[in-house]
Amino acid sequence: MQPIIVEELPHSIKKYVKQIEKVTFPKQGCTSDVGILHTPKGRYVLKRAKGEKYRKWLFKEYCVLGNIKMLGKFRCPNAYKFVQTAEQSWLLLEFFEGKTVREYLEKEDNEKKREHVVYEMGRLLARIHDAKCPKRLVSKQPWIHRMLQEAEYNLTHYKVDGNQQLLKQLQKQNMICRKEVLIHGDYTIDNVLIHDGRITAVIDWSGGTCGDARYDMALAVGFEDGIFTGKDSVFF
Secondary structure (H helix, E strand, C coil), X not given: XXXXXXXXXXXXXXXXXXCCCEEEXXXXXXXXXXXXXXXXXXXXXXXXXXXXXXXXXXXXXXXXXXXHCCCCCCCXXXXXXXXXXXXXXXXXXXXXXCEEHHHHHHHCCCHHHHHHHHHHHHHHHHHHHHCCCCHHHCCCCXXXXXXXXXXXXXXXXXXXXXXXXXXXXXXXXXXXCCCCXXXXXXXXXXXXXXXXCEEEEECCCCCCEEECHHHHHHHHCCCECCCECCCHHHHC
C-alpha cells in the first residue's frame, strides 16, 4: 500500500506544485511518510507526519530550515510549504538528487572512494559547526539541560528505548559543554546525500539547534557492522 496518495494532499500543496505526474517512494523513515512528487517543473520531497511527537518534529524541521537557509556554508533543502490539519502535518521540501551515504557505503568496496566520502562527510559537519547559529535557534538554557528535559517528557509520554534508571544516571552527571554551536542533531549516514561521488546535501533537520558539537560527532561515527567501520571514523 502506498503511504501517500495524491487525492489526500492538502489543496495548498497541490496548488503550489500544480501538475503532479506521479509519486514515488524512497526508503521510509520511522517518523514520517515520504513521497517524491514528480511534476513538469521538477521533483519535490513531501513528508507527512502523524501523532503528536512526530508532528512536532516535522514542524521543528520546517522552522529550522527557515532559519538556516541563508547561511550558505552547506546545502540543505528549502522548505516550501508547511500545512497542518486536524490529524496530520505536511512539509513540502526541495528535492536533491542522490542516495544516502548508508546506501553508498553498503555497495562501494573501493577503499579510497569510501575514505573520500567519509572524509567529505566530516568536512561538511565541520562547516555546519563553523556556521553562525541563527538567533532563533539559540536558547538561554544549556543544550544538555534541554535534552534531559525532553528525554524525561518522552519517557513519560511515549514508548522509548531508555528507562527511568538510565535517565536518573544521566541527570546526576555534571555534563558541561564549554561552547555551543550550530548542530544538526541527527547527523548520521542516513541523513547525508551523495551523487556521482560528491555529497549534495544534508537532510532531516528536526534536531537542528545550538548545542554540543560532540553529539553530532558521536552520531556520525556510530559503528555499524559492514557499513561504517572504526577505520572510517578516523576521518572525523
